[in-house]
Amino acid sequence: MITSDLSGKTALITGGGSGIGRATAELFLASGATVAVNHLPGDEGALAAIEDMRAAGQVISAPGDVSDAASAPGMVRAAIDELGGLDILINNAGTAVSPVPTDFKDLDAMTDEFWAATINTNLLGAFRCTREAAPELKAARGAVVSTASVAGLGLRGSSIAYGASKAALINLTNSLARALAPEVRVNAVAPGLVESPWTSQWPAERMQKTKESTLLERLAQPADIAEAMLFLAAGASYITGQTLVVNGGQA
Numbered sequence: 266m267i268t269s270d271l272s273g274k275t276a277l278i279t280g281g282g283s284g285i286g287r288a289t290a291e292l293f294l295a296s297g298a299t300v301a302v303n304h305l306p307g308d309e310g311a312l313a314a315i316e317d318m319r320a321a322g323q324v325i326s327a328p329g330d331v332s333d334a335a336s337a338p339g340m341v342r343a344a345i346d347e348l349g350g351l352d353i354l355i356n357n358a359g360t361a362v363s364p365v366p367t368d369f370k371d372l373d374a375m376t377d378e379f380w381a382a383t384i385n386t387n388l389l390g391a392f393r394c395t396r397e398a399a400p401e402l403k404a405a406r407g408a409v410v411s412t413a414s415v416a417g418l419g420l421r422g423s424s425i426a427y428g429a430s431k432a433a434l435i436n437l438t439n440s441l442a443r444a445l446a447p448e449v450r451v452n453a454v455a456p457g458l459v460e461s462p463w464t465s466q467w468p469a470e471r472m473q474k475t476k477e478s479t480l481l482e483r484l485a486q487p488a489d490i491a492e493a494m495l496f497l498a499a500g501a502s503y504i505t506g507q508t509l510v511v512n513g514g515q516a
Contacts, residue, residue, distance in 0.1 A: 267492050269499040271298035275348040276498070277341065279303040279331050279394055280358030282311025284461035285412060287318075288487035289355055289494045294322035296495065301327040301344040303358065331358045331390030332382070341397040351401040353498045356391035356411035364466045367424035380426050387430035388437065395441055395451075403448040410497045411438055412490070413453040415512050420457070431455075435508045442506030450505040452497045457512025459485045480514030 276293050280286040281302035290300050299322070304311030306328040318324045325347050329340025345351045362382050367374050391411050395402075402409065416422025417431030435453060442451040458464065458475045476484050493511045497504065 266292065266295060266488070267495065268292065268296040269495055271296040271353075271499055274298045274352040274499075275301070275350055276353035276355060277301045277303065277327065277344045277348070277351060277394075277398065278355040278357055279390070280412075281355075282308055282314045284463055285456070285459060285487045285490045285494075286355070286357040287314050288491040289357065290324065291318060291321060292488070292491040292495055293353075293498075294318060294324060296499065297322070298353070299323040299325075299348060301325045301348055303327040303329060303331070303340060303344070305330055331356075331394055332360075332385040334389070334393065337390065337393040338397040341394050345398065345401050350405060351398050352405045352407040354394060354398050354402060354407070354409045355494060355498070356394055356409065358386060358390055359412060360386045361423040361427050361463065363424065365423075366467060366471065367426075369421070369425055372425075375425055379424075383424070383426040383430045384433075387427070388433045391434060392437060392441075395445075399445060399449070403445065406448050407450075408498045409441065409445070409449060409451040410494050411451075411453040413438070413455040413508055415455050415457050415510060415515070418455055418508075418510065420512075420515070438508060439506045446505065450497075450501070452501070452504060452506070453508040454490055454493045454497065455508050455510045455512070456485055456490045457510075457515045459487060459490060461487050475515065478515050479512065483513065485511065485513060 282304040416428035
């Protein structure tokens with residue numbers, strides 16, 4: 266495990282109860298940060314994960330739905346108040362809506378409701394949280410890192426809507442870097458296919474084909490993406506407005 270010295274630093278990680286978010290929370294805790302883990306209200310799995318993390322450091326629960334314009338700002342504000350400030354925001358909360366990929370040719374599956382759920386979480390959720398946290402991040406000369414995807418860079422994702430939302434998030438990353446400069450650095454990580462609860466129901470054939478297409482001949486683990494998050498959040502002091510691809514060299 267790669268760590269950095271985050272002693273005295275605070276971080277809010279949205280969607281931090283499982284997968285990439287949980288791995289990032291655990292890595293930040295191991296590096297000495299105090300971490301607020303955002304999760305959907307009543308998510309028992311996330312609450313259990315937070316209890317498990319308490320042995321590793323100072324972690325608090327930050328329940329709230331980033332897709333909800335009415336409640337997301339309050340979640341961020343409550344987390345900042347409890348943390349006593351904010352140095353790092355990880356915009357990781359996301360949704361694919363469906364637990365399995367949606368065939369690109371099935372345009373009828375791309376309903377307005379499907380699009381709204383995707384965009385509200387993956388794009389607007391990141392914007393809402395960053396906007397609310399901006400004053401504290403500026404005061405701390407902090408960093409924002411968002412979870413994008415190679416689906417936003419032209420590779421196939423779980424659906425048309427998902428890929429479009431991540432492409433927009435990559436653009437948003439560049440725009441927010443301009444908006445919050447010079448005090449705050451804003452970057453994103455674009456993972457390839459990650460073995461996580463998200464992909465547990467994906468077709469085995471697609472998982473295998475993706476694995477075979479990577480130079481490293483394996484799928485990413487959540488911890489692989491967490492290390493890139495840590496790099497962009499804790500170091501990389503002259504990198505902003507960028508999206509770092511982490512996909513094992515997938516063609």
